[in-house]
Amino acid sequence: MTEALRSPLQIVPDPLPPEPVVRLRDVSRAFGATVVLDSLNLSIAPGEFVALLGRSGSGKTTLLRTLAALDPPQAQDIRLPGSRATVFQDARLLPWKRVWQNVALGLRGRDARPRALAALEEVGLAHRVDAWPLTLSGGEAQRAAIARALVREPELLLLDEPFAALDALTRMKMHALVLALWQRHRPALLLVTHDVEEAMALADRVLVLDRGRIVAEERLLAPRGSRGAIVRDLRATLLRHLGIDVGGAAYADLLERHA
Numbered sequence: 001m002t003e004a005l006r007s008p009l010q011i012v013p014d015p016l017p018p019e020p021v022v023r024l025r026d027v028s029r030a031f032g033a034t035v036v037l038d039s040l041n042l043s044i045a046p047g048e049f050v051a052l053l054g055r056s057g058s059g060k061t062t063l064l065r066t067l068a069a070l071d072p073p074q075a076q077d078i079r080l081p082g083s084r085a086t087v088f089q090d091a092r093l094l095p096w097k098r099v100w101q102n103v104a105l106g107l108r109g110r111d112a113r114p115r116a117l118a119a120l121e122e123v124g125l126a127h128r129v130d131a132w133p134l135t136l137s138g139g140e141a142q143r144a145a146i147a148r149a150l151v152r153e154p155e156l157l158l159l160d161e162p163f164a165a166l167d168a169l170t171r172m173k174m175h176a177l178v179l180a181l182w183q184r185h186r187p188a189l190l191l192v193t194h195d196v197e198e199a200m201a202l203a204d205r206v207l208v209l210d211r212g213r214i215v216a217e218e219r220l221l222a223p224r225g226s227r228g229a230i231v232r233d234l235r236a237t238l239l240r241h242l243g244i245d246v247g248g249a250a251y252a253d254l255l256e257r258h259a
């Protein structure tokens with residue numbers, strides 16, 4: 001027997017953390033003299049759900065476009081997975097193609113249609129597969145856009161304020177849907193949002209971007225659905241980073257009016 005096997009106290013090394021699927025090191029981006037991303041560092045682990053908050057003009061969309069590799073490549077230290085998909089605020093469906101054809105767009109092989117149909121069924125649109133995009137409601141169009149992203153089984157799913165244009169009830173349904181799909185498929189997911197509540201309800205980690213830098217990072221360790229007790233302080237912290245003082249009299253007054 002070897003020495004190691006005889007020892008009653010074997011030291012089992014911690015498993016190495018998984019390699020991030022996204023890694024940005026010291027990434028900057030400027031438009032003319034305006035610096036929009038400023039020496040930014042960001043890692044996202046496989047299967048992690050990250051929310052990105054930021055005031056208007058803080059650089060969220062620019063960061064998302066960098067992660068989607070939509071802008072011309074630059075000589076920067078950026079690692080991205082090969083398979084990525086993006087869902088925007090507007091569904092961007094081609095109006096001259098039926099819903100299932102929009103989802104199947106770019107898929108190769110005979111199984112393109114069955115794959116598209118399966119994805120549409122997953123998002124609750126089995127009854128609308130042959131519809132024209134212009135006949136869909138806003139929520140249905142976003143479901144189709146999510147199906148189009150998911151059918152590619154991306155390692156990285158980017159959501160750019162996908163619920164911003166939806167009414168409150170539809171938004172809640174979409175939250176539940178995105179969470180269920182993320183749990184089933186487990187892509188790394190970056191959700192850009194203005195909505196602190198949305199970020200806290202859905203994400204594992206919430207980042208705040210300000211003037212092209214990540215100025216706050218909060219991990220949500222409590223399981224989703226049982227976060228009620230811990231969210232108040234966190235909400236206040238995140239809102240402060242977004243320039244809203246929840247301790248201020250004006251905010252207290254606002255809360256009272258909504259009570």
Ligand SMILES: Nc1ncnc2c1ncn2[C@@H]1O[C@H](COP(=O)(O)OP(=O)(O)OP(=O)(O)O)[C@@H](O)[C@H]1O
Pocket residue numbers: 031034036054055056057058059060061062063
């Ligand atoms: N193609 C471009 N050319 C010039 N300036 C740009 C371009 N794209 C973005 N900007 C500028 O970069 C800054 C950040 O824009 P970005 O769209 O990334 O912000 P954002 O946080 O997504 O804002 P919002 O929440 O309002 O969508 C803004 O000042 C914007 O005017």
